[in-house]
Amino acid sequence: xxxxxxxxxxxxxxxxxxxxxxxxxxxxxxxxxxxxxxxxxxxxxxxxxxxxxxxxxxxxxxxxxxxxxxxxxxxxxxxxxxxxxxxxxxxxxxxxxxxxxxxxxxxxxxxxxxxxxxxxxxxxxxxxxxxxxxxxxxxxxxxxxxxxxxxxxxxxxxxxxxxxxxxxxxxxxxxxxxxxxxxxxxxxxxxxxxxxxxxxxxxxxxxxxxxxxxxxxxxxxxxxxxxxxxxxxxxxxxxxxxxxxxxxxxxxxxxxxxxxxxxxxxxxxxxxxxxxxxxxxxxxxxxxxxxxxxxxxxxxxxxxxxxxxxxxxxxxxxxxxxxxxxxxxxxxxxxxxxxxxxxxxxxxxxxxxxxxxxxxxxxxxxxxxxxxxxxxxxxxxxxxxxxxxxxxxxxxxxxxxxxxxxxxxxxxxxxxxxxxxxxxxxxxxxxxxxxxxxxxxxxxxxxxxxxxxxxxxxxxxxxxxxxxxxxxxxxxxxxxxxxxxxxxxx
Numbered sequence: 001x002x003x004x005x006x007x008x009x010x011x012x013x014x015x016x017x018x019x020x021x022x023x024x025x026x027x028x029x030x031x032x033x034x035x036x037x038x039x040x041x042x043x044x045x046x047x048x049x050x051x052x053x054x055x056x057x058x059x060x061x062x063x064x065x066x067x068x069x070x071x072x073x074x075x076x077x078x079x080x081x082x083x084x085x086x087x088x089x090x091x092x093x094x095x096x097x098x099x100x101x102x103x104x105x106x107x108x109x110x111x112x113x114x115x116x117x118x119x120x121x122x123x124x125x126x127x128x129x130x131x132x133x134x135x136x137x138x139x140x141x142x143x144x145x146x147x148x149x150x151x152x153x154x155x156x157x158x159x160x161x162x163x164x165x166x167x168x169x170x171x172x173x174x175x176x177x178x179x180x181x182x183x184x185x186x187x188x189x190x191x192x193x194x195x196x197x198x199x200x201x202x203x204x205x206x207x208x209x210x211x212x213x214x215x216x217x218x219x220x221x222x223x224x225x226x227x228x229x230x231x232x233x234x235x236x237x238x239x240x241x242x243x244x245x246x247x248x249x250x251x252x253x254x255x256x257x258x259x260x261x262x263x264x265x266x267x268x269x270x271x272x273x274x275x276x277x278x279x280x281x282x283x284x285x286x287x288x289x290x291x292x293x294x295x296x297x298x299x300x301x302x303x304x305x306x307x308x309x310x311x312x313x314x315x316x317x318x319x320x321x322x323x324x325x326x327x328x329x330x331x332x333x334x335x336x337x338x339x340x341x342x343x344x345x346x347x348x349x350x351x352x353x354x355x356x357x358x359x360x361x362x363x364x365x366x367x368x369x370x371x372x373x374x375x376x377x378x379x380x381x382x383x384x385x386x387x388x389x390x391x392x393x394x395x396x397x398x399x400x401x402x403x404x405x406x407x408x409x410x411x412x413x414x415x416x417x418x419x420x421x422x423x424x425x426x427x428x429x430x431x432x433x434x435x436x437x438x439x440x441x442x443x444x445x446x447x448x449x450x451x452x453x454x455x456x457x458x459x460x461x462x463x464x465x466x467x468x469x470x471x472x473x474x475x476x477x478x479x480x481x482x483x484x485x486x487x488x489x490x
Contacts, residue, residue: 002193005078005204006186008179009033010087011171019074021200021244022234026050026069029084037085037115038069041144043235045071045228045297046383048143051116053123055081055172055179057187058254058273062180064172065272065299066123068142071231072300073224075202075246078193079186081179085115087171088122096170097163098122101156109147117143120295121157126172131161141382142294187249201243208252208330211357214245216332219354221245225253225268226300228293229309253304253359262364267304267357274303278363284374284391285319291376292316294383304358307343310350310415313386317344317416319374321408322391323363330359337362347414370395370404371475375467377455386411387455390467394431394475402426407468412447412460421445422468436472440465 004017019028026043029035029052041049045068054072055064056079064083088096095103098121108114117140124131124139131139136157140150172179190206192214203221205211215221222241224230225248233239247253253268256277263277271289275298279286292298292315306316307327317340325340329352340361343351352358366372371394378384388411395404405426407419425439449460 002189002191003195005075005193005195007077007079008081008182010083011175013182016074017195018197019195019202020198021073021075021195021202022239022241023074024070024231024235025052025067025072025074025077025082028074029069035084035086039112039115040070041113041116043070044232045293045300046142046144047113048116048120048140048294048296049113051119051143051296052085053083053119055083055183056249057180057183057251062176062183064123064126066120066139066142066296067300068231068296071227071235073202073227073231073234073244073246075195075204075244076224076227076248078204078246079183079249081183083119083172085118088118090169096122097160098125098156101160101163102153105152105156105159107148107152107156113143113145113148117145117153121153121160123295124157125160126170129161129164131157133158138290139295142296199242200240203243203245204249205245205247208250208359211245211247211250212330212332212355215357216355218243218245223247223308223357225302225305226270226297228297228301229305229311247357248302255360260365262362265303265361265363267308267359267361268302269304271298271301271303282319282323282366282372284372288315288319288374288376288389291378291382291384297383303361307340307361308350308352308358310344310348311410312347312414312416313389313410314416315376315386315389315410318389318391318408318410320361320363321416321418322372322374322393322406323366324393324406325364326362327358328360328362329353329356331356335359341408341416341418344415344417366393367395367404371471373471373474375470377463377467379454385454388412388449388460388463390464392468392471394471396431399430400432401428401430409447409464411454412449412464417446419443419446431472431475433472433476436468440468443468 004015039049041047050069052069053064054067192206192210193204195202221243253266255266257264275289321341328337374391377387391408393406397403405423410416421442425442429435449457451457
């Protein structure tokens, strides 16, 4: 057992054994390292002023992702490469091509948000050599600019992509092999790391077995993967957490496998990783993930974390419940598997015993003839929490009657929940407007939604009925999906 984490900060190797379990990467950079190019804005992962890149080894490759330093904890950095805006310019002061494009295209006014935009564009520049307009806008979903306007920033992204300057200038590409070697050396150790400071402990288990042992000894510990939720417990609610167990480095939790039955995701698989798999098989899930947070949140947040925190909305649970997903829970005493819908008991309570953790999620393949759709309702289209989320899975037999029906909603009850009465009203009956309209009345048997700042109970109830209408229209050959038009075509 060791008492220090190891990572690379720009070009410096760091061994750090003096941090609290809830110290954020933003505070470490600004207060300890005086790297003040990374700005503090919202402190909740919404504005992107704190954006940095974190490189990590995934499947034998080194992948760099934009993340929100304001809600990323230092304890999650073991075996990673942290890159801040100060690392981009050349030693002679020459700007990085991404920075120069921002200057050329007048992409900065007050400049407060600029370093965050630069880092998001830098991450896009490394990951995508030919981004289209939609790729650029997706990369910038998590960055807020109050004065410049986005068009000059988008033009900067287009310019640097078109010119595609030599990678030899780039500080990461120039030293990628060396960085990978150092990270592999750090990751070679499977020791559990414990760092104690200020009456808090950060525990970084070296293996899944070690994680199970840690949780057996510390059943009330807070497990942190992406920190997109737990980070706000600290920055907004000022909670003191002890101990905190970090799991984002465990490769076994990041595995993605597929067979003839379906797809298995490790609980540590991020939204950004999942969209490459689930989004291909189920485009409806891909569209949903594209609207969860900004790119930084999707790079940090995990599918398992979204399930395990038990949010009444959750976004992903309704989509996965409709597909018949199951979850596997693990503890030192063994493993067990249950249907995802059974995992949620009531608000704030899940079927997870002391010492258990979510290990993986299994998503069955859909029937080739099935209709499947997921709809998110929110005040803003991008980077906004759901008022409700509805998912629909349907198969129809040769006579035109409903053969299989699974409907799940988030935001309509204390937990993500199936619409059992609606399903019963549809099963075995013709898939027709008259039957659908009658089934809508069964919504009141399934849900008694609450009113909160996201939406009123009346709005939720009406929206849920309307989503069933939309699903019927789409399956009846009347697509309602919003279409995208370029300004030149309008």
